[in-house]
Amino acid sequence: MGEYTGYYIVRRQAIPEVLIKVVEAKKLLESGKVRTVNEAVEKLEISRSSFYKYKDDIYEFHDSLQGNTYTLTFQMNDEPGLLSDVLAIIAASGANILTIHQSIPIDGVATLSISLQVLDRAGSVEEMAASIEKKDGVRKVQISGRGINIS
Structure with missing residues (x-):
């Protein structure tokens, strides 16, 4: 056990x-x-x-744990404010950021991996990824980890 x-x-x-x-x-x-x-x-x-x-031993199990978990992986230029712009797109879609991992930029380009929790009421993950990819300085956004349904 x-x-x-x-x-x-x-x-x-x-x-x-x-x-x-x-x-x-x-x-x-x-x-x-x-x-x-x-x-x-x-x-x-x-x-x-x-x-x-x-009081310190009981907590409510929040509905925010429901939804699907996705990971967006992409490369982006190391430019001031660009990550903030990407995070604003994610926030506007209604997704919840679980983790962010950014590599140290090499030749001015960093690799990012952002894990998201997407509730049913949030916008489309595909549309969010497309909006991120349209930002100048962001390269091909890949979506993985689809369908991990906690609900």
């Missing part, structure tokens, strides 16, 4: 109500809907001690 990581994925219905309320209390605090832990726990009818006991 593999090494124990200390993490589990559990369906909501298997989680005790107090733990769900701790997550809700954290959301209330983060959103500013309540200003103090006292307000949050009173609103959700849990004890302060329960909140403090579990």
Whole structure:
């Protein structure tokens, strides 16, 4: 059997109500809907001690983990602002950048590998790659890693 990581994925219905309320209390605090832990726990009818006991150990599994993962690989000129322009295209398409790896430029050209998380509501990866490729200083954008569906 593999090494124990200390993490589990559990369906909501298997989680005790107090733990769900701790997550809700954290959301209330983060959103500013309540200003103090006292307000949050009173609103959700849990004890302060329960909140403090579990607050660092339970987190919501975010929907942002859904979608498809792609990697864009391309070469680009080592020019100030060009990477920023590429990242702006990615942001405008609604994709989430997971990793960026850029080689040290050789003869003024760097190789980039950008891993993206693309949700269903985001724009087309093919259109995004085409927009990046149209930028002066960017050479042939390749898309790989298609179809890694986490949802």
